[in-house]
Amino acid sequence: MNKLLYSRFVIVKDDFYPDPYKVYLTAKNAEYYEPEWVTGFRSRNVYHESGMKKKLERILGIKITRWDTDPVEENGVFYQGFSKGKKKEIPGVHSDEPYNDITVLIYLTPGLPYDCGTSLWQHKESGLINPPMPADARRMKMSLADLREQLEIDSKMRSRWHEIDRIGYRYNRMVAYPSGVLHSATNHYGENMENGRLYQTFRIGVDWDTLKMKD
Numbered sequence: 001m002n003k004l005l006y007s008r009f010v011i012v013k014d015d016f017y018p019d020p021y022k023v024y025l026t027a028k029n030a031e032y033y034e035p036e037w038v039t040g041f042r043s044r045n046v047y048h049e050s051g052m053k054k055k056l057e058r059i060l061g062i063k064i065t066r067w068d069t070d071p072v073e074e075n076g077v078f079y080q081g082f083s084k085g086k087k088k089e090i091p092g093v094h095s096d097e098p099y100n101d102i103t104v105l106i107y108l109t110p111g112l113p114y115d116c117g118t119s120l121w122q123h124k125e126s127g128l129i130n131p132p133m134p135a136d137a138r139r140m141k142m143s144l145a146d147l148r149e150q151l152e153i154d155s156k157m158r159s160r161w162h163e164i165d166r167i168g169y170r171y172n173r174m175v176a177y178p179s180g181v182l183h184s185a186t187n188h189y190g191e192n193m194e195n196g197r198l199y200q201t202f203r204i205g206v207d208w209d210t211l212k213m214k215d
Contacts, residue, residue, distance in 0.1 A: 004099055004100065004130055004131075004133075004178075004180055005100050005208050006099075006100055006102075006178040006180065006208055007178075007208070007211060007213065008129075008177075008178060008181065009177065009178070009213060010120070010165060010167060010175065010176070010177045011059065011060060011174075011175070011176040011177070012167055012173065012174065012175055012176075013059055013173070013174045014170060014172065014173050014174075015172055016106050016172050016173065016174040017049070017106065017172055020108065020171065020172035021110075023047065023049075023106075023108060023200070024108045024109065024110070024198065026047055026078075027043070027047075027078040027108050027198045027200065028193050028198065030043035030044070030045065030047075030078050031043065031044045031045070032044070032078075032080055039089060039092070040079060040081075040089070041079065041080040041087060042071075042074070042077045042078065042079050042080075042201075043071065043077045043078040043079075044071055045071055045077075046069060046070075046071050046075060046076030046077055047076050047077075047078065047200065048069070048076045052076075052202075053067050056104060056202065056204065059174070059176075060102060060104075060176055060206075061211060061212035061213060062102070062206045062207065062208070062210050062211045062212070063206060063207045063210040064204050064205065064206055065205045065206055065207050066101075066204065066205025066206075067204060067205075068203070073203060074201055074203045075201075075202050075203045075204060076200065076201075076202055077200070077201055078108070078198060078199070078200050078201075079198070079199050079200070079201060080193070080196055080197070080198060081185055081188035081189070081196065081197035081198075081199070082188055082189070082190055082191050082192070082196045082197065083187065083188040083189050083190065083191070083197075084190065084191040085191030085192065087191075088188075088191070089188055090156045091156075091184040091185035091186070091187065091188060092155035092156045092184060093121045093123075093151075093154075093155045093156075093161055093182050093183065093184045094155060094182070094183070094184065095130070095131040095179065095180045095181065095182055095183070096179035096180070096203060097179065098179065098205070099130075099131055099178070099179055099180030100178070100179070100180065100205075100206075100208070101178075101179040101203050101204055101205055101206070102176055102177070102178060102179060102203075102204050102206055103176065103177060103178075103179040103183075103201065103202070103203055104174060104175070104176045104201070104202035104203075104204065105118060105174065105175045105176075105199050105200065105201055105202075106172065106173070106174050106175075106199060106200045107169055107170060107171060107172065107173050107175075107197075107199050108171070108172070108198045108199055108200060109171065109189070109190075109195075109196065109197055109198045109199075110171045111171065112169050112171070112189050112197060113169065113187075113189070114168040114169050114170070115168070115169070115186050115187050116169040116185070116186060116187050116188065116189045116197055117166060117167045117168045117169040117170075117173075117175070117185075117186050118166070118167045118175055118177075118183060118184070118185060118186060119163050119165065119166045119167075119183065119184055119185075119186045120163070120164050120165040120166075120177070120181055120182065120183050121161040121162065121163055121164065121182045121183065121184065122161065122162040122164050122182070123151060123154065123160065123161060123182065124160055124161060124162060125150075125154075125160065126140055126147065126150075126151070128151070128182065129164065129181065129182055130180050130181060130182065131180050131182070132144060132147045132148055132151065151182075155184075166186060169186075179203065185197070
């Protein structure tokens with residue numbers, strides 16, 4: 001993809017699930033694995049409450065055109081994020097694909113600190129806030145492959161990034177943003193299912209022409 005079509009935004013809605021503890025227990029009891037080609041422990045199955053697609057369309061103010069049910073597509077899967085122990089993970093700055101999707105998160109673990117939310121970043125050297133495109137590589141006088149590799153190398157080195165936005169953690173809070181923006185968890189937490197950072201991710205395809213938050 002050579003062009004990003006989305007408008008940049010962040011949407012936050014508290015008290016997303018009517019019974020968040022039920023969803024939290026579902027997440028705790030899910031079966032998790034880590035794919036060979038990417039980092040991050042995720043559930044093998046999706047969780048979609050009745051009416052979820054319409055609910056997200058209403059909150060986001062946009063028409064959803066792709067609503068996947070295959071867990072590989074990460075639409076409705078649960079994730080673990082631990083800061084200690086055998087599954088410890090340093091959150092890396094990245095973009096989700098497809099870039100023109102919307103990524104939705106729901107924070108599910110009660111009582112975590114505010115700094116366990118989500119951050120949006122700018123790469124200091126390149127100035128990028130979105131995934132690198134051919135024009136960025138030409139500006140940097142390097143190949144697109146090399147520019148992507150540089151961002152991957154720098155992804156877990158916070159000194160190489162400016163934090164430009166932060167959404168604080170709150171139990172049962174929904175956060176949504178265009179999938180292509182460079183982002184990460186601000187911090188993970190804990191070391192097991194009893195005290196770690198559990199959250200749900202939805203990855204949805206949308207018709208950007210229907211977005212109600214237009215300039």
